[in-house]
Amino acid sequence: MGDMSHAAxxxxxxxxxxxxxxxxxxxxxxxxxxxxxxxxxxxxxNDDHAGVSKGLYPNAGYLTPPKTGKTSSRPVRTIEDVREAMELLHTDTTLVTPGTNLRLPYVHHDELAASLATAYNEWILDTILPEDDAVYGAILVAPQKPDLAAAEIADRASESSMVAVSLPGAGANPPLGDERYFPIYEAAQRHGLPILIHCGTTGLMANFPHQWRGTKRYLDAHLLAHPVDHMFHLSTMLTNGIPERFPDLNFVLQEAGLGWVPYFLERYDNEYADKQYDAPLLEQTPSEYIRDQFYFTSQPVEGADNPQYIKFVAEQIGPENLLFSSDYPHFDFDYTDTLLNSLRSQLSESEMEGVYGNTAADLFDIPN
Incomplete structure (x- = not known):
């Protein structure tokens, strides 16, 4: 499992x-x-669910040995599993996100995808969330059916343990700046719920099929899939004026690391400077919108052994837009003190408090 005793x-x-x-x-x-x-x-x-149909979620089929990385893969399917991991990680509050259901956009039946999202929400409310006020979840929605997704948000918004909307980005087509997703954004904004966007390596299958066919190793796919997918979604969201259309809606981009964000900020501002006609709704620079309404989770912290690099990245993103995440139990999860070790001499005490909890508490309306 790795040694977390030093972190406490x-x-x-x-x-x-x-x-x-x-x-x-x-x-x-x-x-x-x-x-x-x-x-x-x-x-x-059959008459019971032991005989239920399997294989509803397509998979890219990469070779990923379970013992690769910091720890052997461990199941997290009960509240006891969550609590055990929180003790290991020394975390006080946890926002649980899907595993299998991150591949929801690949389900080849739109109404079924929406029904699966509802089933997942029922399951976590019934088995994961009700017993522990330190554990929170997000309302899972299927991008295939935005109207049904909006209804799901409305149905679940009163659940105090549901503090966000989970919108899987891997395989979502068209990208998330498209008008078809407006009902999701309208519902989330109406109910004051941030939107979590989580991409994944399987996203190459749909969003970059030629590259997927050409990659022979998981390393090639995992290296780029998360940040590149996020960049396409984020670009279309800015170009189509999502922050102007939904000024009170916040977004959290998960599990893509941090180094790509400064590049994207500079790149988009530079492109926008002489192509403003392509994004006519924007009234500020794209980077200003990102710093106003977008947040980024920390894992995987690339360059953790280079504090100056981490400091630069954090400064470019803005410490107030940075949220700690472990990505447990994935093979490349970050120990809770990985980011702390890199930033503790670079950020002020209040900035560190924000990165590790206060910003998230405000964003997700989590009580002290």
């Missing part, structure tokens, strides 16, 4: 630790029992 003393430097991207490892058998008809009956093979 170091983490005393911050009052609270909020993990903004902690993954469940839900299996289809966990949430399919919560499906409504007609899909409940359509997917049944």
């Amino acid at each position: 003393e170091r983490l005393k430097a911050v009052d609270r630790v909020v993990d903004c991207d902690f993954h469940l490892t839900e299996e289809e058998e966990d949430f399919l029992p919560y499906l409504d008809d007609p899909f409940d009956k359509l997917l049944q093979r």
Whole structure:
């Protein structure tokens, strides 16, 4: 599991630790029992859910040995699993995000995808969230059916343990700046819920199919899939004026690391300077909108052994837009003090408190 004993003393430097991207490892058998008809009956093979249809979520098929990385893969399917991991990581509050259901945009039946999102939400409310006020979730929605997604948000918005909307980005087509997603953004803004956008390596299959076919190793795909997917989504969101159309809506981009963000800020501002006709709704520079309404989770902290690099990246993003995340239990998860070790001499005490918990508490309206 790795040794986290050294972290406890170091983490005393911050009052609270909020993990903004902690993954469940839900299996289809966990949430399919919560499906409504007609899909409940359509997917049944026997009288119980042990015989339920499998393989609804396409997979890229990369070789990823379970013992690769810091720890062997561990299941996180119960509240006990979550608590055990929180103790290991020395976190005070956890925002759980999907595992299998990050591939929801690949489900080849739009109405089924929406129903699966509902089933997942029912499952986490029933088994993960109600027992522990230190654990929070996000309302999962299927990008394939924005109207049904908006209705799902409205149905779940009153749940105090649901503090955001989870909109999977891997495989979402068209990109998330498209008008078809406006009902999702309208509903999230109306209910004061930030939107979590999480991409993934499997996203290459749909969004970059030629590159996917040409990659022979997981390394090539994993290196670029998350940040490149985020950049396409973010670019279209800015070009189509999403921050102007939804000025009270915040977005959190998860699990792509941090180094790509300064590049994107400078690159988009530079392109926008002589192509403003392509983004006529924008009244500020793109980087100003990003700093106003977009947040970025920290994992994976590339360059953790280079504090000057981490300081530069944090300054360019803005410490107030940076959120700690572990990405546990993925093979490349970050120990809770990885970012702290790199930034503690670079940021002020209040900035570190913000990165590790206070910003997330304000953003997600999590009580002290």
